[in-house]
Amino acid sequence: MQMIIRSILAFLIALTATPLTIRLAQRYNLVTDPDKRKHPAHTHLGVLPRGGGFPLYLGIMLPLLPFITNKIVFFILLGATLTTVVGLLDDKYDLSPYLRFGLNIAAALIAVVGGIGIPFITNPFDTVLHLDQWVLNFSLFGNELRILWVADLAAILWIVWCMNMVNWSKGVDGQLPGFVAVAALFLGILSLRFTRHDISTEIVTLMSFVTAFAFLGFLPWNFYPQRILPGYAAGSLAGYMLAVLAILSWGKLGTLMLVLALPMTDAVLVFFRRVLRKESPFRADRRHFHHSLLDMGWSRRRIAVFYWLVSLIVGFFSLWMNSEKKMFALFLFTFILSGMVIGSFNFAKYLKRQLTESII
Numbered sequence: 001m002q003m004i005i006r007s008i009l010a011f012l013i014a015l016t017a018t019p020l021t022i023r024l025a026q027r028y029n030l031v032t033d034p035d036k037r038k039h040p041a042h043t044h045l046g047v048l049p050r051g052g053g054f055p056l057y058l059g060i061m062l063p064l065l066p067f068i069t070n071k072i073v074f075f076i077l078l079g080a081t082l083t084t085v086v087g088l089l090d091d092k093y094d095l096s097p098y099l100r101f102g103l104n105i106a107a108a109l110i111a112v113v114g115g116i117g118i119p120f121i122t123n124p125f126d127t128v129l130h131l132d133q134w135v136l137n138f139s140l141f142g143n144e145l146r147i148l149w150v151a152d153l154a155a156i157l158w159i160v161w162c163m164n165m166v167n168w169s170k171g172v173d174g175q176l177p178g179f180v181a182v183a184a185l186f187l188g189i190l191s192l193r194f195t196r197h198d199i200s201t202e203i204v205t206l207m208s209f210v211t212a213f214a215f216l217g218f219l220p221w222n223f224y225p226q227r228i229l230p231g232y233a234a235g236s237l238a239g240y241m242l243a244v245l246a247i248l249s250w251g252k253l254g255t256l257m258l259v260l261a262l263p264m265t266d267a268v269l270v271f272f273r274r275v276l277r278k279e280s281p282f283r284a285d286r287r288h289f290h291h292s293l294l295d296m297g298w299s300r301r302r303i304a305v306f307y308w309l310v311s312l313i314v315g316f317f318s319l320w321m322n323s324e325k326k327m328f329a330l331f332l333f334t335f336i337l338s339g340m341v342i343g344s345f346n347f348a349k350y351l352k353r354q355l356t357e358s359i360i
Helices: 002-027 053-067 071-093 097-113 149-167 175-191 201-222 231-248 253-259 261-276 289-295 300-318 323-359
Strands: 120-122 128-130 136-140 143-147
Touching: 002 053, 002 201, 053 071, 053 201, 053 231, 071 097, 071 201, 071 231, 097 149, 097 231, 149 231, 149 261, 175 201, 175 231, 175 253, 175 300, 201 231, 231 253, 253 261, 253 300, 253 323, 261 289, 261 300, 261 323, 289 300, 289 323, 300 323
Parallel strands: none
Antiparallel strands: 120 128, 136 143
8 A cells, every 4th residue: 555655646746846847947047948059869849948857856755755764775865866966957057978977877886885786697598697706805994895896886887877878768758758657667566576685575666666656747747748858867867766676676687678678779779870980979969769750750749659668568578578588589679679770760861861852
């Protein structure tokens, strides 16, 4: 019953705090004006408020406050706080992407200090690679400290990757909150089967459902026609929460990668495309999958629902897959989705070229 009540509370807080955030953003000029602030990745028209991460943060934080006596929960929420503050500052002042990346690492480090780590990885042959075998022991101010440096480093890389990968898939109205809610729901369901670390199954499941319902509460305000942009805070907070929840749900990294196969494939291809073009991986552009779909004539509603459905269908099948099947499915989906993303990008370029030639 408590899980239901707190999930509904998360939904209501995000739902009611979002219009208040819209008014505050408009009052303090926390807005995006395409005529004043040029950004190649933006797809919206007109002046829209930013700061969507603030009501989402409240929707996650407030229902979980009674559980901060747990060390892991405390440090997770502390990292979420840093993530949100950095995101809101970026929404206002457009911080350097390199500064944001450094602070992403800091947020991940906070979670790791709190006890988040990846002790093992299951490979495609269903055997386990233990990452907690590599231990660094040292003394600091008379205290003996023990660091599982490979497990901790893997957790930091995973969290930072998810923060950036998820953040890149928020370019269309309703796109982000829909697939994030789906991913968090499936992590919550899977956490009922297994969990580890110094934290109960009930708390992990509760955190997953609270995250899902907070994003569902934000969705009506962000779906087409959106009245508020998610901003950097919402995207990075979403990636951060999904990453730590995947670790806590008995290391369901493979499950999250499956559920987020579409945004992950898009992020990997965009990353390598930028590197091959000798551009900074942090430099925004208009080469994401949702941009190509827009150029092909897809509506914003259709693109958002497509992202949701892919996550929902893949997540549904992941409930009955073991590690070996998940890895095979991940390779298969990545191959198929890569073909879709590359094909749509090239077809969109062809349509643009044909349109330009016809005008000339």
